[in-house]
Amino acid sequence: MENSNKEVLFGLYDDEEILLKAVSQAKADHLNIMDVFSPFPVHGLDPILGLSHSRLPTAGFIYGAIGALTGFLFMTWVFTADWPIIFGGKPYFSAPAFIPITFELTVLFASVGMVFTFFIICGMGPGAVNPILDLRITDDKFCIAFDASHASDEEVSKYKSFFSATGASEVNTKTI
Amino acid sequence: MSAVVSPIREPLITGGKSYHQITEDICSPTERTPTTAWVIAFILAVAGLAFYVFCVGWTIWQGIGSWNLNRTIGWGWDITNFVWWVGIGHAGTLISAILLLFRQKWRTGVNRAAEAMTIFAVICAGQFPLIHMGRLWLGFFIFPYPNTRGPLWVNFNSPLLWDVFAISTYFTVSLLFWYTGLVPDFATVRDRAKGLRKRMYNVLAFGWTGSAKHWQRWETLSKILAGLATPLVLSVHTIVSFDFATSVIPGWHTTIFPPYFVAGAIFSGFAMVQTLMLITRKVLNLEDYITIEHIDSMNKVILLTGTIVGVAYLTELFIAWYSGYIYEQFAFYNRVLGPYWWSYVGMMSCNVLSPQIFWWRSIRRNILITFLMSIFVNIGMWFERFVIIASTLARDYIPSSWSYYTPTWVEIGLFIGTLGLFSTCYLIFTRIAPVVAIAEIKSILKTGGDQYVGPNAHAHHASEQTTTH
Numbered sequence: 220m221e222n223s224n225k226e227v228l229f230g231l232y233d234d235e236e237i238l239l240k241a242v243s244q245a246k247a248d249h250l251n252i253m254d255v256f257s258p259f260p261v262h263g264l265d266p267i268l269g270l271s272h273s274r275l276p277t278a279g280f281i282y283g284a285i286g287a288l289t290g291f292l293f294m295t296w297v298f299t300a301d302w303p304i305i306f307g308g309k310p311y312f313s314a315p316a317f318i319p320i321t322f323e324l325t326v327l328f329a330s331v332g333m334v335f336t337f338f339i340i341c342g343m344g345p346g347a348v349n350p351i352l353d354l355r356i357t358d359d360k361f362c363i364a365f366d367a368s369h370a371s372d373e374e375v376s377k378y379k380s381f382f383s384a385t386g387a388s389e390v391n392t393k394t395i
Numbered sequence: 396m397s398a399v400v401s402p403i404r405e406p407l408i409t410g411g412k413s414y415h416q417i418t419e420d421i422c423s424p425t426e427r428t429p430t431t432a433w434v435i436a437f438i439l440a441v442a443g444l445a446f447y448v449f450c451v452g453w454t455i456w457q458g459i460g461s462w463n464l465n466r467t468i469g470w471g472w473d474i475t476n477f478v479w480w481v482g483i484g485h486a487g488t489l490i491s492a493i494l495l496l497f498r499q500k501w502r503t504g505v506n507r508a509a510e511a512m513t514i515f516a517v518i519c520a521g522q523f524p525l526i527h528m529g530r531l532w533l534g535f536f537i538f539p540y541p542n543t544r545g546p547l548w549v550n551f552n553s554p555l556l557w558d559v560f561a562i563s564t565y566f567t568v569s570l571l572f573w574y575t576g577l578v579p580d581f582a583t584v585r586d587r588a589k590g591l592r593k594r595m596y597n598v599l600a601f602g603w604t605g606s607a608k609h610w611q612r613w614e615t616l617s618k619i620l621a622g623l624a625t626p627l628v629l630s631v632h633t634i635v636s637f638d639f640a641t642s643v644i645p646g647w648h649t650t651i652f653p654p655y656f657v658a659g660a661i662f663s664g665f666a667m668v669q670t671l672m673l674i675t676r677k678v679l680n681l682e683d684y685i686t687i688e689h690i691d692s693m694n695k696v697i698l699l700t701g702t703i704v705g706v707a708y709l710t711e712l713f714i715a716w717y718s719g720y721i722y723e724q725f726a727f728y729n730r731v732l733g734p735y736w737w738s739y740v741g742m743m744s745c746n747v748l749s750p751q752i753f754w755w756r757s758i759r760r761n762i763l764i765t766f767l768m769s770i771f772v773n774i775g776m777w778f779e780r781f782v783i784i785a786s787t788l789a790r791d792y793i794p795s796s797w798s799y800y801t802p803t804w805v806e807i808g809l810f811i812g813t814l815g816l817f818s819t820c821y822l823i824f825t826r827i828a829p830v831v832a833i834a835e836i837k838s839i840l841k842t843g844g845d846q847y848v849g850p851n852a853h854a855h856h857a858s859e860q861t862t863t864h
Contacts, residue, residue, distance in 0.1 A: 258414060258583070259834040260610040268607055273615040279623075293539075294551045302545055306552045316552040319634055323560040326627045327567060330620055334571045337616045338601060341609045343578070347602030354586040356605050357579070359414035 226394050227253065228367040228378050229352050230387030231360040235261045238361040241385035242267050245363065250381060256352065256362040279333040286328025290321040350395035360388075367392065406851075407501055407843035410683040414837050417684075421829045421836070422584050424679045429826065432678055437822050443815015450808035451526055459529045461805045467791040468798065472806040473523045475780040476813065479663065480520035481562065481635055482656070482776060485628055486664020487513025488569060491576075492624035495617065500843055501692050503835040504685045507580075507828070508675060509668045510573040515820040516667070517566045519813040524558070526809065554637035561634040568627055572620045575613070578603050579834045632660040639783065646726030646787040649714070655707035659776060662700035662746070665693050666772035671821065673766045675830060684831045691759045697772065698753040704779075705747035726787060734799055735786040738778045745775025 232238045238261060245252055246267060255268060264270075294317045298304070303311045338344055356362050365378050382390045412420070429437070454461055464471050487509040494502035525534050537559050539549045549556050582603035585596035603609070636656035639647040669690065676685040715727035731739050749771050752758050759765070785800050824830070845851050 255607040256605040257607065257610065258418075258605060259579075259838040260614050261607075262838075264607055265611050270608055270611055273612045275612055275615045276619055279619050283623075297539070297548045298551065302548060304550075306550060309552070313552060319554075319557040319630065319637075320551055320560045322626075322630060323557070323564040326623050327564040330568045330571055330623055333616060333619060334575055337575070337612055341606075341612060343601040343603060343609075345601060346598045348597065349602040349604045351586065351604060357583040357586045357603075358418045 224368075224394060225366055226368045226392060227352060227364050228370070228375065228390070228392050229362050229364040230382035230385075231353060231355070231362050231389040231391075232386065233360070233388050235264075235361055237386050238363070239263060239267065241363060241381075241387070244385050245381060248377075248381060250365065250378065253364045253366040256356045256364065258357050258359060258361070261361070275333055275337060278336050279329045282332030283325045283329035285332075287321055287325040289328070290324035291317055294320065350393075352393055352395070353391070363387075402848075404848060405686075405688045406845035406847075406849040407504060407686065407688060408684060408836065408840060409686055409845045411846040411851075412683060412840065412844060414840065417836055417840070418583055418587070418833060420681070420683065421580075421831045421833050422587055425584060425826060425829065426587070430678070433822065433826070436818070440815050440818035440822055443812055444819045445815070446808055447812020447815055450805050450812050451522075453805055454526055454809070455529075455531055457805075459527070461803060463800060463803050463806065465798070465800075467796050468785070468788045468800045470784050470788060471800055472781075472802045472810055473527045475777065475784050476810050477520050477523035478635055478656075478780045479777050480516045480523075480813065480817075482632065482660035482663045482780075483667045483773075484513040484516035484520065484565075484569070484664060485632060485657070485660035486668050487511070487516075488565075488624050488628040489661050489664065490668070491572065492621035492628065495621040496625060499692075500839045501689050503832055503839050503843075504689050505668060505672055505693070505831075506835070507573075507576065507832045508671060508824075508830045509664075510569065510576070511821065511824045511828070511830075512664075512667060512671060513569050514566070514573060515817050515824075516664075517562065517569065518820065519817050521562060521566070522813060522816075523809075554634060554641050557634045558638060561631045565627060565631045568620070568624055572617075572624060575616060575620070576832060576835075577828055579605065579613070580829045580832060583833050584829065629657055632657045644726075644787055644791070645720075645722040646715075646730065647783070649711065651707055651710055651714070655704065655711075658700045658703040658707065659746075659779060662697060662704055663773060663776035665697050665700065666769040666776070669693055669697070669765055669769035670773065673762060673769070675825065679825065679830060681831060684836060687760050687762075690762065690765055691756070694753045694759040694765060694768075697768070698750050698759075701746055701750035701772065708743065708747065722792070726790075729790050730782060730786045733786055733790060735782060735789070738782045738786070742775050742778040742782050745771045746779060749775075 230241075232241060235257065238255070238257070242252065242255060242264065246269070252268065255264065257264075295312060298313070299311045305311070306313075309316070342349060352362055352364060353360060363382075367375055367378065370378070379390060408417075410416075462471060462473070464473075487506075490502050490509040491506040491513075494506075525531055528534055537549060537556065539551075540546075577599075578601050581596055581600035582605065585593060585600045588596050633653040633656065636652035640649060640652040642648060672685050672693075673690070676682050712727055712731070715723045718724070749768060752764070753768070789800050790797050841847055
């Protein structure tokens with residue numbers, strides 16, 4: 220969510236089970252949900268909301284593969300081409316001995332790469348300020364938000380009646 | 396979310412907490428002024444840390460000669476402490492990663508603090524190989540960087556270098572895993588804070604909003620990191636054991652070392668988690684989140700790993716005899732009955748015999764006994780590393796070079812000092828971060844809260860909840 224002077228109409232719910240029902244209802248009513256916020260990951264929400272699977276694992280695999288190749292090829296280059304040394308009568312290219320460091324670098328690259336990717340694609344970082352609709356969302360409130368910037372009065376009243384029909388405990392607007 | 400929970404499963408959160416109450420209970424220790432107990436503990440910890448800095452300074456100024464290391468005793472308390480601290484760190488990763496993969500819900504009560512323990516323990520462990528270099532300022536030689544000496548690279552075939560990669564990767568990955576988990580909880584603290592605290596937590600919380608897509612990615616990331624951390628943690632102590640196992644020293648050159656070290660690491664780590672948790676839950680009033688059930692579960696892990704370690708000790712003795720190799724036989728004879736017999740006795744009694752009392756459920760659920768046992772296990776595991784290192788090195792191949800190793804005050808001071816370093820870090824952590832993972836506790840409330848499961852659960856709630864709220 221960027222700062223774009225959006226007017227957001229949002230309803231707060233007290234329990235994740237009510238939230239799940241409300242989200243299904245919104246989908247059935249063809250309401251266009253902007254976002255859903257919760258204090259903890261609500262299981263079963265993603266398919267109802269129509270979120271596709273995260274592609275982070277693919278990114279992680281690629282980072283890991285880069286790490287593995289970096290480690291293994293670098294050690295191979297050092298010990299066969301750049302400065303071959305015999306250790307303990309073993310061949311220059313002693314692949315089994317390269318495995319521990321190759322493994323560590325695989326894990327290191329995959330983890331560091333994924334964590335940085337995660338924070339960047341979520342628009343997060345040290346001191347990043349993202350608009351917060353309600354301070355209680357990180358405590359005990361579950362929130363469904365609609366973008367009401369260009370909504371007609373008719374649409375706004377449709378949203379409001381949706382909130383009251385699905386048991387929202389509060390309905391508010393906020394410009395973000 | 397009416398998940399099916401076995402009726403005989405005990406609740407993991409007691410006190411009939413609501414989501415808001417969970418936030419209150421776990422955030423409040425970071426919001427109150429520190430208690431007198433905390434201040435006293437902090438003063439002691441910082442005193443320990445100061446003594447540590449002094450001993451490091453002394454070692455660097457005087458040189459490694461201020462330790463009692465000599466031929467043939469090249470490793471003493473320093474490497475003992477190194478292995479001990481690394482081992483302690485392993486329980487945090489086990490709880491946060493392996494138990495996540497096994498979907499053990501009780502991990503949520505203790506994972507945050509256990510992971511913090513991992514990070515601080517690895518920091519303490521990392522000190523010893525560095526100080527042991529003597530010329531600390533040349534420590535960067537361990538990294539393969541293009542240097543002006545050829546470049547002459549480090550030896551990638553050496554387990555000691557594998558250790559450098561293993562420990563630094565382990566530290567980095569643990570830190571990232573821990574911090575990623577902390578971000579949503581820092582956001583919770585941020586949204587309750589005012590003024591300067593708000594600004595501080597704004598930085599720490601990374602701008603977390605709690606959006607559904609972010610949670611989805613966050614959960615995916617946690618699972619993949621857990622999947623990566625699991626083989627990583629096994630590799631770390633395996634590689635630490637390679638430091639010994641790939642040498643040609645009788646008593647060290649054994650293939651049993653990797654599994655035996657890993658089991659011992661988990662064993663000692665869980666003991667340290669128990670020590671910390673029993674104090675933390677009491678001091679921060681978190682008994683509803685770190686319940687007797689959690690303590691019981693951890694004692695079962697201690698019993699299991701302690702027994703694995705015991706089997707490993709006996710296997711070593713048997714194989715030494717069965718090998719028919721006199722040097723190996725002597726190494727183990729010397730370990731049990733030689734000049735360091737007392738440390739072998741300490742190891743066996745603290746690690747193998749005493750945890751057997753945890754076969755009794757009432758003892759597993761007794762806080763005082765658990766606390767004492769956790770201290771015993773930590774002492775025992777320290778002895779294990781001392782037995783392996785000192786008894787072996789003090790009696791090498793040539794009887795004329797046999798000697799007896801006792802530490803100097805500097806070596807003892809470094810060990811006590813790292814306890815100060817560790818405690819200082821942990822005490823600061825309890826003031827800044829929520830020591831229990833708030834978001835994760837909330838996500839198990841419906842399947843672990845005592846108002847939903849267990850003997851005191853409401854008759855039924857699914858219908859009731861939707862109407863009462």
